[in-house]
Amino acid sequence: MSVLTIDGLTKSFRGFVAVNDVSLELNGGELRGLIGANGAGKSTLLHLIYGRLPADRGTIRFGDTDVTHLLAHQRARLGMGLVFQVASVFDDLTIEENLLLGALPKLPGTEPSVDRGEVERVLELIELADVRWRRARHLSHGQQRWLEIGMVLLTKPRLLLLDEPTSGMTRAESRRTASLLRELQAARAAEAMIVVEHNIEFIRLVSDRVTVMHRGEVLADGTIDEVQANPEVQASYLGRRH
Amino acid sequence: MRRGRWRVPLLGLAGSEAAPGSRRRVEGILLLALIALPLVIQDTFLIDRLGRYFLFAAFAISVDLIWGYGGLFTFGHAAFFGGGGYIVGMLTTLDAAFLPVPLWAALVGAVLAMALFALALSYFVFSGRGALRGVEFAVVTLAVAVAAERLTNAGGSVTGGQNGILMSSSLGIPGVISLQQGYGFYALAGLLLLATYVGVQRFLNSRSGLILRGIRENEDRIDLLGYDVPAIKRRAFVLSAAIAALAGAVFYVHEGIVSPSAVGVGASTLVLLWVVLGGRGTLIGPIVGAILLPHLTATLSGSLLDTWLVAVGVILVAVILVLPSGIFGFLNRERGT
Numbered sequence: 399m400s401v402l403t404i405d406g407l408t409k410s411f412r413g414f415v416a417v418n419d420v421s422l423e424l425n426g427g428e429l430r431g432l433i434g435a436n437g438a439g440k441s442t443l444l445h446l447i448y449g450r451l452p453a454d455r456g457t458i459r460f461g462d463t464d465v466t467h468l469l470a471h472q473r474a475r476l477g478m479g480l481v482f483q484v485a486s487v488f489d490d491l492t493i494e495e496n497l498l499l500g501a502l503p504k505l506p507g508t509e510p511s512v513d514r515g516e517v518e519r520v521l522e523l524i525e526l527a528d529v530r531w532r533r534a535r536h537l538s539h540g541q542q543r544w545l546e547i548g549m550v551l552l553t554k555p556r557l558l559l560l561d562e563p564t565s566g567m568t569r570a571e572s573r574r575t576a577s578l579l580r581e582l583q584a585a586r587a588a589e590a591m592i593v594v595e596h597n598i599e600f601i602r603l604v605s606d607r608v609t610v611m612h613r614g615e616v617l618a619d620g621t622i623d624e625v626q627a628n629p630e631v632q633a634s635y636l637g638r639r640h
Numbered sequence: 641m642r643r644g645r646w647r648v649p650l651l652g653l654a655g656s657e658a659a660p661g662s663r664r665r666v667e668g669i670l671l672l673a674l675i676a677l678p679l680v681i682q683d684t685f686l687i688d689r690l691g692r693y694f695l696f697a698a699f700a701i702s703v704d705l706i707w708g709y710g711g712l713f714t715f716g717h718a719a720f721f722g723g724g725g726y727i728v729g730m731l732t733t734l735d736a737a738f739l740p741v742p743l744w745a746a747l748v749g750a751v752l753a754m755a756l757f758a759l760a761l762s763y764f765v766f767s768g769r770g771a772l773r774g775v776e777f778a779v780v781t782l783a784v785a786v787a788a789e790r791l792t793n794a795g796g797s798v799t800g801g802q803n804g805i806l807m808s809s810s811l812g813i814p815g816v817i818s819l820q821q822g823y824g825f826y827a828l829a830g831l832l833l834l835a836t837y838v839g840v841q842r843f844l845n846s847r848s849g850l851i852l853r854g855i856r857e858n859e860d861r862i863d864l865l866g867y868d869v870p871a872i873k874r875r876a877f878v879l880s881a882a883i884a885a886l887a888g889a890v891f892y893v894h895e896g897i898v899s900p901s902a903v904g905v906g907a908s909t910l911v912l913l914w915v916v917l918g919g920r921g922t923l924i925g926p927i928v929g930a931i932l933l934p935h936l937t938a939t940l941s942g943s944l945l946d947t948w949l950v951a952v953g954v955i956l957v958a959v960i961l962v963l964p965s966g967i968f969g970f971l972n973r974e975r976g977t
Contacts, residue, residue, distance in 0.1 A: 450864070474866035486864075488857035490921075491850075499854050502847055504866035553865060 399426050400459075401557055401590040402447065407456035409446055416442040418614040419456070424557070429583045429591040431605035431622070433598060435635050439614040440594045441483065444559050447592070448480045449473045460557065475504055479555030479588070483562045485542035487549065489535035493526050496534055496545055500552030516552060523581065524548040540571035544578065551587055558588035564600050576603040598622075610635060663972075664841070667924040671837055674927070675830040678823055687826045689938065693931040694829035695891040698836040700914045700926030702883035705840055707912075708920030709849070710876050711856030713778045715908055716785030717884055720758065722902030724750040724885030725892025726792060729805030734798065743809040743893065750889040751882050758881030762874040771870060773859065782905065789904035804899030811893055825894055832890060836883055837923055843879060844923075852876050856921075917959060919966025928967060 402424040409417040417439045424430055432440050445451045447458060449470035458466045465473050474480075488496050497520060501512040521527040524544040526537075534545060543563060550558065563579070564572040580603075583591065595601050601608055602622050610618040610631050617635070618628045625631050674694075678687055699721050706712040731739060731746035741749070765772045765780055772780060792799045799805065811828060812819035819828040843849045851872045854862045863869050892898040901907060911930075918929025936955065940948040963970040 448864075471863050471866050471868075474864055480864060486858060486861045488854050488861065490857050491853060495850060495853075498850060499862070499865060502850070505868070549865075 399461075400424065401426055401428075401461060402592075403457075403459040404447070405457045405459075407443070407446055407458065408454045409442055409451060410454055415614050417446060420611075420614075420616055421456075422609060422616065424590045424592065426589050427583075427586065428607065429579065429593065429605050431601035431608035432592055432594045432611065433596060433601055433608055433625075433635070434611035434617070435596065437613075438611040438635075440596075440611050441561055442614075443611070444480070444561050444592065444594050447557075448478055448559055450480075474553065477554070477556035479550035479553050479558050481543070481546050481550050481558070481560045481563060483565055483594075485539065485546050487534045487542050487546050490533055492531050492533055493521070493537070493545060494530040496549050497521065497552055500549035504553075512552075520548040520551055523551075523578070538571075540567050540574070543567070543571075543575070547578065551582070556589040558582070558591040560591065560593045562594055562596070564595065564597055572597070572600055573603075576600055579604045598626075667837075667922075670924055671834065671927065674931070675834060678826060684822045688822055689935075690931070691826040691829035692891065692894065693934055694826075694833040695887045695894075696911070696914065696930040696934060697927040698829075698833050698887035699884050699891075700911055700918070700930040701833075701836050701840055701923060702880040702887070703911050704915050704920055704923070704926040705843075705880045705883070706876050708915060708922070708926070709844060709856060710852045710873065711859075712873065712877070713774070714781040715778050715905065715912075716781035716783070716788070717880070717911060718888075718905075718907035719781075719784050719788040719903045720754045720881040720884035721888035721911070722792075722892070722898060722904070722907060723754050723757070723788065724888035725895075725898035725902055726799060726805065727753045727885070728809075728889040728893055729800075729807055729898050730798060732807065732809045733805055740808070743811070746809070747886065747889050751885045754885030755878050755882040758878045759874065762870075762877045766870040766873045766877070781908075785903065785905045785908045789900050792900040792903055800899075802900065804897055804902075807893050807896050807898070809893060811890065820894060828890065832887065833927070836887070837927070840879075840883070841923060843876075848872055848875055913956065916966055917956065919963075919969030919972070922966075922968040922972060925966050925968035 400423050402422070404420060404422040407417055407420045408415065420443060432443065434440050442451065446453050449465065449468055449472070453466060456466070457464060460473065460476055460478065463476060465476065468476070488499065491499075494517070497517050498512060501517055503509065518527070521530060524547065526541065526545060526548075534542060537545060547560070547563070564575050567575060579591070579593065582588070583604075593601065593604060606621060608620070608622055608625050609616055610625050612634045618625045618631045677690060681687060699717075702720070703714060703717050707714055727750035728743070728746045731741050731749050732743055733740060761784065765777060792804070793802055795801060810818065810820040812824060817824060819825050844853070851862060851867055855869060855872060859869060888902070892902065914929035914933050915926045916929070917933055918927065919925030933956070937948070937952050940951050944951055
């Protein structure tokens with residue numbers, strides 16, 4: 399069953415085509431890596447999927463629902479979750495309060511209760527259970543990013559989108575993030591995940607299948623070994639990095 | 641691992657990084673100590689003055705609710721405080737149709753009218769793609785205060801024009817108990833402040849309160865989590881306006897007169913100073929600020945006849961420079977880990 403189906407998605411900014419006629423299908427259980435050089439259109443595509451940017455053309459189906467014209471918060475309510483490139487947490491709230499904001503029912507009028515066990519599990523998973531009373535602004539960059547992942551996880555997303563989750567992290571933090579994502583995939587924390595990265599070694603650790611973008615278009619799609627062997631990918635992306 | 645479900649109102653997490661209950665206990669003790677002051681102060685004039693400060697404090701909490709906890713800077717909240725006074729004045733003194741009404745009905749009317757006004761305004765400023773934030777919101781509230789002052793000035797016999805409205809009612813139950821002055825007024829104002837404190841504390845510990853504080857910290861993230869941001873802002877704004885209206889209505893009945901300056905920019909700025917001094921984003925801070933600053937002003941204006949305003953200004957600037965997050969904001973941060 400397809401979780402996400404994108405067909406002919408296009409987005410321009412004042413004549414500059416950032417995403418051009420992109421089609422993509424994401425199946426249940428999949429963790430898709432989305433790679434490409436800076437400016438390839440990866441983050442723009444992610445924000446189009448989440449609804450932070452309106453598409454010029456094309457359609458986005460989330461499960462059975464056409465979400466092309468829905469706003470971001472409406473897509474969030476349907477089960478999309480986005481982890482930003484720059485940690486987007488609530489600095490002056492405690493870690494536990496940050497997680498509660500992920501876990502609470504989003505629609506007014508619903509019972510304002512949360513599953514305590516779920517919050518505890520996420521606190522353990524992101525290794526912040528012992529400092530739950532600490533304000534988010536006192537956490538390291540890596541911890542803030544894990545907190546954000548935890549917060550979005552508690553929204554119970556069917557589709558989890560991560561925009562460069564290791565950006566600004568130390569090697570140790572990146573390894574921990576890779577391990578965290580693998581744990582999430584194994585636990586089927588979301589039906590599917592898309593991870594935008596330009597760190598191909600990180601993608602190798604977490605993802606079996608990758609889509610390579612170049613100048614707003616899909617350049618290649620396949621396993622990490624297949625795309626690394628692709629001459630076009632080597633010339634346009636990998637070659638440039640070595 | 642602990643199991644079960646949390647009901648958010650039971651968490652008691654209103655902005656505290658330390659164990660949450662301890663701060664509330666300290667605040668509660670401070671507040672009760674303030675309200676119990678008549679046990680040690682026998683000066684009726686001072687008691688009466690403290691009662692006025694309690695109403696200022698309730699007003700300051702209403703501003704802190706949306707500014708300190710919601711990040712919505714308002715420059716015109718006196719429109720609700722003074723507006724409450726004007727509605728009570730009009731409902732109890734005008735002679736037309738079903739008017740005048742008894743004071744209790746006028747107080748209810750004042751709160752409802754200001755809450756409805758806030759609701760209408762909030763639909764205009766918080767909803768849709770053109771929803772206002774930050775400076776834009778502050779400018780709209782400033783415009784509301786300016787408009788309210790001009791409207792009351794130009795209101796002729798309805799608002800009393802420049803002279804305002806002379807109140808004809810007294811607080812209390814005629815023939816049974818008077819709460820218009822002295823200890824009775826003090827008790828009424830103290831109860832109103834206590835109810836405001838407890839009510840706002842409960843709101844902040846609720847789902848809406850937590851989301852409101854999230855909006856202050858990162859409105860985009862709250863929106864992208866799927867929350868209805870305009871609805872939460874509206875709720876907080878209407879609650880804040882209702883508190884300000886009730887405090888203002890009682891205050892101006894006690895004063896015996898309400899005039900255009902009550903709804904204007906000057907009064908709106910003054911309450912911001914109380915909140916800043918005490919510490920925004922705390923509940924006890926605005927209470928202390930709303931007592932300390934007016935008391936300092938009253939004391940200095942009696943002893944420094946020509947220079948008291950300068951002295952108050954210098955003290956205020958010095959305090960804000962040393963403690964930019966206010967007295968209790970500073971104490972909270974010092975306790976943070």
